Amino acid sequence: MDVLIQWLGEHPEVMLFFSLALGVGLGRIQLFGFSLGNAAGVLLVSAVLSSLLGGDDGFALSGQIKTLAFSLFVFAVGYRGGPEFFASLGLGTLKQAVVTLVIAATGLSTAMLLSWYFQLDIGTTLGLAAGGMTQTAMLGTGYGALASLPISHDELMLMEGNAAVAYALTYILGTVGVVLFCSQIGPRLLGVDLAEDARRYEAQHIEDDTIGLNLRPVERRVYKVRRLAGRTIAEFEAMLPGRASCERIKRGNAWIETVGRVVLQRGDLLLMVGRREDLIQARRLVGREVQEPELLGATIETIELVFSNHQYHNLPVHEIALRAGEMARGVFLERVTRSGRELPMHQDLVLLNGDVLVLSGLPEDIARIQQMIGPIVSRDERTDLVWLGLGLGVGTVFGLAAVTIGGVAVTLGSGGGALVAGLVIGWWNARSPRNAAMPAPAGRVLWDLGLALFCAVVGLSAGPQAYAALQSQGLLVLGCGALVTFIPLLVGLFFGRFVLAIPTVILVGSLAGSQTQDAAMIAASDAAGSTLPVLGFTVPYAIANVLLTALGPLVVILLYS
Numbered sequence: 001m002d003v004l005i006q007w008l009g010e011h012p013e014v015m016l017f018f019s020l021a022l023g024v025g026l027g028r029i030q031l032f033g034f035s036l037g038n039a040a041g042v043l044l045v046s047a048v049l050s051s052l053l054g055g056d057d058g059f060a061l062s063g064q065i066k067t068l069a070f071s072l073f074v075f076a077v078g079y080r081g082g083p084e085f086f087a088s089l090g091l092g093t094l095k096q097a098v099v100t101l102v103i104a105a106t107g108l109s110t111a112m113l114l115s116w117y118f119q120l121d122i123g124t125t126l127g128l129a130a131g132g133m134t135q136t137a138m139l140g141t142g143y144g145a146l147a148s149l150p151i152s153h154d155e156l157m158l159m160e161g162n163a164a165v166a167y168a169l170t171y172i173l174g175t176v177g178v179v180l181f182c183s184q185i186g187p188r189l190l191g192v193d194l195a196e197d198a199r200r201y202e203a204q205h206i207e208d209d210t211i212g213l214n215l216r217p218v219e220r221r222v223y224k225v226r227r228l229a230g231r232t233i234a235e236f237e238a239m240l241p242g243r244a245s246c247e248r249i250k251r252g253n254a255w256i257e258t259v260g261r262v263v264l265q266r267g268d269l270l271l272m273v274g275r276r277e278d279l280i281q282a283r284r285l286v287g288r289e290v291q292e293p294e295l296l297g298a299t300i301e302t303i304e305l306v307f308s309n310h311q312y313h314n315l316p317v318h319e320i321a322l323r324a325g326e327m328a329r330g331v332f333l334e335r336v337t338r339s340g341r342e343l344p345m346h347q348d349l350v351l352l353n354g355d356v357l358v359l360s361g362l363p364e365d366i367a368r369i370q371q372m373i374g375p376i377v378s379r380d381e382r383t384d385l386v387w388l389g390l391g392l393g394v395g396t397v398f399g400l401a402a403v404t405i406g407g408v409a410v411t412l413g414s415g416g417g418a419l420v421a422g423l424v425i426g427w428w429n430a431r432s433p434r435n436a437a438m439p440a441p442a443g444r445v446l447w448d449l450g451l452a453l454f455c456a457v458v459g460l461s462a463g464p465q466a467y468a469a470l471q472s473q474g475l476l477v478l479g480c481g482a483l484v485t486f487i488p489l490l491v492g493l494f495f496g497r498f499v500l501a502i503p504t505v506i507l508v509g510s511l512a513g514s515q516t517q518d519a520a521m522i523a524a525s526d527a528a529g530s531t532l533p534v535l536g537f538t539v540p541y542a543i544a545n546v547l548l549t550a551l552g553p554l555v556v557i558l559l560y561s
Contacts, residue, residue, distance in 0.1 A: 004053070012059035012460065019046035019456040034176050034519075039136045042452045043168045046459025059460040063147075066457040070140040071392055071418040073450030076443045077137065077545050078422020083354025083430035084339055084542035085423055087313065093352070093539045095500045096510050099492050100540040103514040104547050106488040107133045112558060114480045120473075122146070122559045123159030127166025128477060129555050132484025134174040134515045135548035137415070139167050140454060142552030144413025149560055157461070162473075164458050169474065170481025177485040178515045182508045182533075183523035186493045192504045198530035201503055202346070220247075220300065221279045225268040226287030233262045236286065244274025244282055245330040247362055250292070273300075273330055273361065301366050302334070307355040308374035308431050318347040327372050330365035334358045338538045340440065344531040352539075354430040378433035387425055387436035395421025412553070419549055489515075502536070509536030514544050 019042055027041025036044070050059055078085075088097055111129040114120065120128070123146065130138040146159050187194045228236055233246050248271040249256040256262060264270075269292055272282050283289055307313075312320045321328050335358040336343045336351065343349060351357075356377055359366060370376070399417020412420070429436045438446075489511055496507045505528050512520035513536065524533040 012061050015046070015049055015053070015059055015460055016061065016065075016453070016456050019049060019460060020452050022049075023456065024452060034179065036172060037175065038448060038452050039455050040168055040171045040175070042455040043164060043459045046456045047164060047168065050460045061457050061460055066143070066454055066461075067414055069450045069453035069457065070137075070143075070415045071396065071450070072446045073454060074137050074140065074415050074419040074549065075388075075392055075395070075422040076438075076446035076450065077549075078419045078424075079426035079429070079438055080339060080422075080443055080447075081542040081545050082423040082426025082428075084352065084538055085546055086427045087352035087354050088539040088542055093314070093350075095496075095502055096513075096536060096539045097543055098500065099496045099502070099507070099510045100514045100543045100547065102495050103488040103492040103511070104133070104544065104551065106491045107484055108551055108554070110484050110487045111480075111555065114483060115559060118476060118480065120480075121159060121162055122556055123162035124166045124473065124477065125559055126159075126552065126555050127163035127168075128170055128480055128484055129551065130163075131167040131170030131172075132174050132481045133488070133548055133551075134171055134178060134485075134517055135544070135551075136167075136171075136451060136455070137419070137545070137549040138552040138555075139163060139458075140415045140552065141413050141549055142556055143458070144411070144415055145553035145556035148411060148413075149556070160458065160461065165474075166477045166481070169477050170484065173478060173481050174485040174515070175517065175519065177482065178489065178512065178517045178520045179523045181486065181489045181493075182512045182517075182520040183527040186489065186508055186511065187504055187527070189490075189493065190497055190504055194505060194508070194524070194528040195530075197503065197505045198528040198532050201505055201532060202530065219276050219279060220271060220273045221283070222290050222292040223270050223272060223283055224287045224290045225264050225266055225270065228286050229264055229266040231264055233258065233264065236264065239285055240274070240278050240281055244272055244278040247271045247273050247330050247365070273332075299363060300360055301363050302358065302360045303366055303370070304377040305357050305359060305370060305373045306375050306377055306430055306433055307351050307357055308353050309372060310353065312351065312372075313353045314350060316348045316350050320351065324369070324372060327368055331359055331361045331369045334360055338534075339542070341534050341538060342531070343534055343538075349535070354427070374431075375433050378429075378437050380434075380437045381439055383438045383442045384436050388438065391421035391425045391436075392418055395419070412550075416549065416553070419546065423546065485515075505530065505532045506536035509533030510540045513537040513540030513542075516541055516544050516548070 023042030023045035024038050025041070026045055027036040027038045029035060108129065111125055111132065114128065115125040126142040126146070127139065130136065130142065142163065143160060146156060146163075149156070183194075187197075237245060246258055249258055249262065250269040251265060251267070256268075264286075269290065270286065272279055274282070312323065317333065333345070336345065336349065337356045338352065338354070357373060359369065359373070361369070395417035396414040397417065398420060399412040399414045401411060403411070425436045429438070492511055492514060493507065496502045496510060497504060502510065508524040509521055509532070512524060512533065521533050521537045525531050
């Protein structure tokens, strides 16, 4: 056994890779519908392996590996959330932003009060705050702040070990707690049936479908004019409930320009594009459907555009359609995604810069609307390594710039700088998809691998100290973690519902986003039988990823000073 321990000590990279494999495998195991996830799974496995096989000091892995891994992780977080983060800085999303700020402030205050009352050390409080608010990046930036303190190496290792234990224990409880609160506990405290609240919201916002940018898949039909001869195209289209449009007219062997002032004549062939129910109404108004291959052969394009029009930013779909007027004619909005999540479609859906819109229509209509919406989504499958390297380099330099507060050199750290760089470059890429490209799968690799490597290095380095901390403070940390998780959620629930008047089905999504918990949003959507919680999730998620990450150094500074 001693020979094995000595060999592993000489080759710690072996344990690093085994920690990744076993930890991610453990994180995928579901029990009663819950799983640990990659971060907690890898951290637990690496800490156990270090305690069993790492001797008295754990495994000696370069701190640069931890720094590099964390920088890659937070850069990917910033890149993905950049468009939504900057788009959220407006009045249209103010309520959701306020809920996120209230929850973050309450979580920080709760952690600090518990630290003062129970005399917890800096490392334990850092792990408690990061795990209770389920934000791994807070642990990483906090580690950077710990390393800048004027303390000995042994003290630093002790603090990092305590932070790792506190985080691992409270993150597991926090994840389960947020999922249960958003899907079950929160709605019940308000006396709300989440499914009924979703149906009521949909009845008020989704049934009206009479505005230009139609919200259903497009179909096309050809009708022969028997009635309404003498009426203009504009008058005919105004009679249709869903604004189906006449895209082309064939009169005899001639093509007639399709504009609103054109007068219909008996025998005209009209190519109509719209929802099926609207086209049925068109047939009743104008005449019977006919098969005309020359017209039916018109190509219907489907295209993905990045919404990047400041004039229409933070406006609902119906208002954008009204302002667009003729530009939106014949264009059909099929889907909207934000940060890779599909949003429920309705006329009051607020569009933010960086949203991806899936549109259908004839080529000439698509070309016209593209000028208003924004560029085509890039399909480049290669990551622009120039901008990745430049962003990480400049971000690291920016993060290491120090400001002295209370005798302590305060920095964002290389991770905080990488996060800022990711936010800016991700935002720029959304505005100009040809620049600084990083395909979603590549970003996911940076995210998952960076996070898992960071947690593995932390666990392998802190194993022995972690075991000692677990023995002395395990139950206390668990109890404090529950308070750090649930008190902010309770405050956010009642503040959001009774002060900001946010509908419950949207509010539970905001609570999940403020804790950056996709699992809680999915659970709330399942309970509601609707995707409406996604509407409240995306903006708080983008803000919380930045805000909670920045709280790591703040915890260290407040406690040390």
